[in-house]
Amino acid sequence: MDTQWPRWEVFKQDTPHKPHQAVGSVHAADPQHALLTARNIFARRPQAVSMWVVRADDIFSRTKEELAADPVNMESEKTAALRPYVVFRKTSHRRSMTFVDYVGEVSARSPEEALKQARAKFTDVEALAWWIVPADRLTKSDPSNETIESWFAPAKEKTYKQQQYYATVGSHVSKHKTGREDTDEA
């Protein structure tokens, strides 16, 4: 029996005018649990105003290479109802973290059709990878001010906010040489 909890992809929004970005994944029992652990893991110190989670199984993803090798077939689900899909796109290999950014929404009858629309609609930058998510599968953190204050505001006052700060706290052993240690070394 597989005892692992399902995997959830986590999207973090740094400020109100930036897109939600995929920052990593968590294992959790349910969407609310995933949001709670995601907040602890990805927003304890880094800046954030909102988080989304979605089950990894609910993401339809294709890389540029996959699309070149095997174009997506959209003929299968003509009879299904239109539903909104959320589109995420990766456009750069430069960042140390593999950000996949929110770019917008499309309305389609299947993830394949949503991907086709996304490729036609979001053409400003070449996409290295697409993630297509049914909008109703995304679970979002509460947008109220009280939650933003409770979940994200305390991060501003934490020490060690960024890795580069680590070296500035504490000091090297050589600065604390005492007579006794000098004798030990002699």
Add this chain to the structure above:
Amino acid sequence: MRHEIKQALIAKLTALADDEVILSHRNSEWTGHGPILEEDIALANIAQDELGHATVWFGLRKELDGSDPDQLAFFRDAGEYRSAELLELPKGDWAFTMLRQFLFDLYETLWLEAAKHSSYQPLADAANKILREERFHLQHTYAWVERLGLGTEESNRRLQEALEFQWGYAQQLFVPTPGEDLLVAEGMVPDLGAIKAQWLEHSSKHLQNSGLKLPINPGYQPTSRTHHTEHLWSILAEMQSTARWDTEAKVW
């Protein structure tokens, strides 16, 4: 500030800080041993937050008597600590730890909500600051109580056992510290009687909605913070050993 008010405030701030120090250290014992990596990290976060709250309360005490927070945390013996016994109990299983954290988070959140209106401005400011994090802690442990209570037969049984053990201990959180009535009369701290009524209402509702039975016999209810469980000596021995061994600890 009148002498007896000041003494009462020092006693209250010490109790608040000591609860946070001991609970924080208990939770830190899960680091590397959590049931899943995500929860291991989450509980380590909560432990650090509680220690941060202790620093805030010790800081307010320092303004009154010039005491050094590190001295209070690392160089006081068990007999001088004013922690509640609930927080001293060994961490037990995950259900035990989550239930204790829930009972404490709920008490702390309700107390802080009321303490925001303290007539002693430094305390009102501190309550406002701490409350933000505490609301998140409570959401986390609230969720865990629900999931364990309504999860499997085994998770429900473990949580029920934890509840029967802790329920009486938890009542000590509502026993006033020496001179606290003076502080309440001055509007400096909330009346614990009112906080307890809210706590009983909210905790009973959530525990029962999570498939648990409230204990009929509340069991042992500690009353004085000068008395401690035998566990306080061993937790302090571990927590204080490094500081007492190398008081400067400049090199790491």
